[in-house]
Amino acid sequence: MLTQIVRPMVQTQLRLLAHSRATRSTLISTVSHWLGFLGVRAQVTQLEAGSGKIRIVLTVDKPEACDPQDWQQILCNLNQGASEADLFSTGATKFTPQQQSKMCRLLAYLLQIGNPDEPVDWNVMYPQLQALGLDESTLMGIRSALKVPQSLENLVEGLDSDVAAVALPKAVSIAMLDKQVNSSEDLALSTLLKVMREQQDMANSSQNWKHLNADQAR
Template structure:
């Protein structure tokens, strides 16, 4: 079931990249997520080590789920001159306070159902969430949301597609922190994907 949730998400991620004004920096931040849980065809073209780290260069082919037009747009965007100062077209940093709260509560819900009946060890969880690329305001919002039980029905109601598109890959990463997906996590990810797709169809 996880693959059925994750693979369609590639198309959404590609569309975000195709419409981004900062495709290069956006791609850098998302490619690690792609390779961790998606069947992206990639070839390592360079690998070396230094300063306690491994450096890898990759050549990535068009994923099967990609719309050819989106893929061509991404290639075109990468060839254009860009600066780090350019704003992302779809980013949690550009969300309204209500959208930010919704995403934080969604991610808190995934954490809560990951180990039901167990209290969250924030000192252990915090660096794991940092490693997923979550910024400090989002982390603080998640910590606050963890203090009360979250309801999936309430979170899905009125969920807009931008929030769903940004939250879904983070939600999958959170569900995979313990290298497994329980039935509650599977249901939540499936529901989130369904809600996102329904919103996108309405917007078409």
């Protein structure tokens, strides 16, 4: 389980920080090291403490696993100033009705497995989901999907990477609403990530094959 792996490591690092004589430099190194686990090359450019919190400013290079074109598109999107809710809405509006339904069912499934012993209280959950930036049509789709038990196996069948990519950030946010991730939530998030990676690898292989054929034709 993800939390069983990560939390003890974080607790150990924090204990080391507390007893370090060079806390600032150690923390800077630790943050870069943690992000390195994700293949992200990051440099801490500012670090300061105040009001019981630590403020860190990062400069992040293109992650190792990121396609150069994807990275340029990310930079372009950020420069346009779109919010996360705007990006989610833009991605979702490009979906077919079937894809939209699949995404709503995925998010409903995350809610169902968050506390499988109790039914989802929509009156409590609705404002929390609104705060995550979900639009009204998506919220109503989730509410409808909650009326029947959802199955991860059925949801993953035929799932394409675009739906997984748009759903994953919101799925993570939903899983963390109670500040913890149980084994079922961890499996669902890992499955979404796997779908994204597998289809991205297939796309990269196809692109490399085209480049190889083009080089051979010259």
